[in-house]
């Protein structure tokens with residue numbers, strides 16, 4: 087089989103096909119299954135604190151006289167505890183050391199909070215961090231129908 091392995095800024099993986107951060111990358115079971123199925127990397131579902139849920143996952147946004155200009159955010163960060171996610175990221179990296187796992191993080195806009203979260207995540211063996219510096223919970227859209 088052709089060698090599709092890549093070295094992306096120092097992150098090595100068997101192929102360039104990665105799962106984006108979202109519902110399919112929220113647990114060990116999901117990511118392990120994806121790697122068994124052939125995916126080369128995964129950006130873990132964003133983890134962070136505080137875990138803020140939205141009031142409606144199915145609202146729409148109107149613009150002027152136009153109904154349903156777009157959909158409201160339908161999901162925010164992982165609703166699972168940070169420690170559970172970190173333990174499972176470490177388990178995935180132990181079982182699949184050649185696959186890429188990116189830890190996607192989000193905390194409040196405070197230097198100390200970011201330092202603490204990055205330090206907590208470093209020991210998982212994640213290949214890189216994605217820092218969500220301006221994300222959904224900070225600017226929840228008003229829902230017209232939810």
Ligand SMILES: Cc1cc2nc3c(=O)[nH]c(=O)nc-3n(C[C@H](O)[C@H](O)[C@H](O)COP(=O)(O)O)c2cc1C
Nearest residue numbers: 106107108109131132133160161162163164190218
């Ligand atoms: C339901 C849903 C949940 C998502 N959750 C996250 C998330 O937790 N963190 C993140 O960085 N991106 C999240 N995303 C964005 C995806 O990672 C991706 O960037 C986006 O869906 C665009 O890729 P696509 O065009 O292949 O869907 C989410 C997207 C969807 C649809």
